[in-house]
Amino acid sequence: MAHRILFYPVGNGDTSQIILENGKRILFDFRHIKKTEEEEGPEINLKNRLSNELKDSNRSAFDVVAFTHSDKDHIENSTEFFELLHADKYQDDNRIRIDTLWVPASMILETATTDEQSSEFIIWRQEARFRLKEGKGIRVFSKPDRLKDWLKDNGLTIESRKHLITDAGQIVPDFTLEEDDVEFFCHSPFIKHVDEGEELRNEGALIFNIRFKKGLNKYNYLSIGDSEYSVLEDIVSITKSNNNTDRLAWDLFNIPHHCSYKALSDEKGEEITIPTPLVEELLLSGNDGAYLVSSSNSIKDDEESRQQIQPPHIQARKCYAKYLTKNNGCKLLVTMEESEESDPKPSEFCIDDEGITLAKGSISVAHIITSKPAPRAG
């Protein structure tokens, strides 16, 4: 028996899932591509896959669905998949229930233009607001002044909703190491991220130190998603000043923002990105045998890649690889390099009594050849 962590290929955004040994499931983000319903790929049909996984394990709900922030690639088509409690039209037997919804405060406070009223981020805003008003099935991360104002406007007090709110630096009460062999320490968002601006979704995104217990060991997973170096710098300095340095350690590190250099520094660098000193500290906090996971397309080391504006950035990859070697870490996995591009598969880590391994079946070359039509022979 083991805890499992699944990273879905980048076609499914930053979707990842934790399946605890006790069967509980925590889903981070959701991006489903419509065309996969017509069996057009190569992306995974996420709806089918998750539904089947739940069915196979005799479950009809996720214990937690956490939206790290409300960018489209983190919530796409999710309102067609999950049961939403705030309106009847989002409810039927085929929809998947969410026992507890985790959202950053910014998702409650989203504002929208008239054109955006039917956008999914607004639907989730409605759902989060509904659950918060109901006082159950939700956890909100951070309580900026604007959240306090919103509560007041809706006839509620912070005090009455305190048990549903977790601030940076606190451990989420829903899971414990004793009961579930896991705990979630919230690194972000900070209050200032939410209060400072409306356009700063990435800065207000969820970041956790997820600590697993298995056998005699504890393992730390730094779950970051989309973020930038300044947020990571804040995390390092605040965590240190609060004497929580152990929360910076990692055995598994989800490389932010599809391996963008912006999570390391504001300078991409010619050959390799040089991380800012505080980010470097974070990178050096990796444990012996640790893994880095980049949810991104494959990253080539050529001139075209060096000039590429959109992530993934080869310079950033080199930087991460450098620090991984320094830490005597194991591997940097790029999700789209782990399986064939035409048939992407999730990368799955297992944590058992002996440590972390990557779950993969060994496939013979013969199997790969005979699984596809052979090229034409003359």
Next chain:
Amino acid sequence: MKNYINFGSSVSGNYELIEPVRILYNACRNHPDFKVLAIRSKCDTIEVDCCNDQVPSRNSVGIKNRERLALIYNKDNTYPYEVRALRKDFPVTLHQNHVPDGEPASLCIYFEPWTAIERTWTPQLFLQRILWWLKETAGDTLHREDQPLEQLYFKSPIELVLPVDFEEKLQKRNQTFQIYYSTKPKKDLIILRGDFFQQNQRDKHISEEIKFECIAISPSPVLHAPISKFPKTLGELNDQFVERGSEIYNALKEEIKRGISSDGIESPSGNMGTLLILNAKVKRDKDAIPEKKEIKGFFINGKTCANLGEACGVLSKIPDGRYYKVKIIGRNTDLIDSWKEIIIEPIEIVSPLNRQSAQILSKTDEKTSNFKGVLAGVGALGSALADIWSKEAWGQWTYIDDDYLKPHNIVRHIARDKNIGQRKTDTVSAYTSGNFHPGYINSNAIFGKANDFINCKIDSALKSSKLFIDATTTLEVPRDIAVSNFAVRAASVFITPSGKSSVLLLEDKDRTIRLDSLEAQYYRAMINSTWGKNHLSGHQGQIWVGTGCRNASMIIAQDLILLHAATLARQTRFLQSYFDAAIRIYEVVEDNGAMNSYDIPVHEVKNCRIGNWEIVWDEVIYNKIALLRRENLPNETGGLIVGFTDQKQNRIYIVDILEAPIDSESSPTSFIRGINGANVELNKIADKTANVVEYIGEWHSHPRNSSAIPSNYDLSLLKYLSDNLFKEGKPGLIVIAGEDELSICINGRG
């Protein structure tokens, strides 16, 4: 490089690689898990980092998922490609070659000789093999329990198999751990077994050739820490334990003292050395409860217990040559520390076979395999099933049988000649227990008939069981179990008289369909199928092979018994994990050894009580009658009913109904059953079913919109049948099909 051994000087500038090195170099460059760091020595060594995501990141063996390796080519070596692990603290594991002190560990990548390997060797497969070695070694699975040891690959030629209750008895400390062997030890491979004996028994079990002594100790629990390298001396071993909050020195002294009486001990001449067994427990932190145990063994070459005792300062040698417990004040300080320098070598500790490991090796699920069961009948088939399930550790069985072993039984039984005259239950119990360490398994054996429910032992065995397997090859046991509401879910297994087929009848978990009804449905399938034609051929008027088993003239080869036993053992195990009832027939195809399997659909059972009689049938009977009625409307129709009667249980089982003979007369208000072909058909059925299924009554239909209530004509028919069947002591039976209903009348009451 401070953590790594610098193995050969680095080659810089331009260099040219010879072909065997170049192909390996290219393979490393193209492999995602290998990163080339340098070329060393005389361009024959490739230094790489091997990043292996299949190695658990904190495995207790101490292999890392990033290991620095030197891949060396030397055409003159036994294996021209060698793998060295450069990490200074690379753990000592099995499957390593001997290397001079200070050199990097040399991994034994292959089991087979190079002459076999080279036929398929490619550099890419070599790299895969390295990854595999690291993964398997990290998981401690490279050396599997069922795999014989290749002497070449082990540092120590000594293997020690521990008893199953090692830990428990070690804690009790009222017995002494001693070693013995089954085969005389050879120099290059010594397989020893260890067990606990009373002090005064110890010499009985020690052969002259055994020149080892053994000390087993349980140090206080150690703190969890990264893996230590195997220590080279007793002092290093103690230091490692001290670092982890424990120690072994005092525990060792205590154990040596404990084994010595006031008469002292001798230091046996010709002693090859002492085995030191450490039963260590690991805890998370100082105040935690130990969570894990590790048993480690060391061989102390050339030292007796007495020598060790002297070195540790608890024994002293006096001029008569014996060693006595003494407390010496003011010992020479050189002597005080001399124990620290004693050289120790790791030995292979082999876990004994227990139920859990048997289940893992057999792939039987531990969660569902520890139930209590009753196996009734341990003859040819039953004894084979008992042995198979015992080896698989599937179920904890009570064996019931009332028979003794006779010479002819040996041909088809797990028993041996020496067992002739014993109770079958005792022999089977002894053999199945003998699959494990003495005293570990205590099978329950009851000498008696399994349907003797008055026998309190049988009653208690049934009440405490989850599964009853009938291998009695009788009719009565499964039928009595079927009607007993105290019994548990039951299965009946038997081999047909020819030995070519076997049968498995299994009740559903809720026991809504029981063995007696399954028996009836099995007969119907036999009557109506092609496989049933010769299914029971050679029956000599009896269906079950078991009755023939007691007959010395029965002819079935043991291979057929084992073939069916294996199939039935596995299928019973598989099918009982499901809720549903099952009827399965297995048929050997003699020409090619194939096994045909027939899965007979099982139907819902109906029953009703009329007077003293219980009538049992199933939905197929109802559907078949209803269909024939519809097809013949507006006329009535009817025919014979076949089945069997159990006079002891007062039960009538309807197996099948036959269509109207062609000379029958029917109208919308009447039916007269003809005779054409009726007897031929009944004879065929009797022959197919070993005379079990026979004529038991008549059925007919009523016209459209009519009830199934018997008419006066029908009651006359019933009387006619009753009068005639009564001559054989059997009841008369009629079944009437009306519009959407069925009525059953017996002996004039219905």
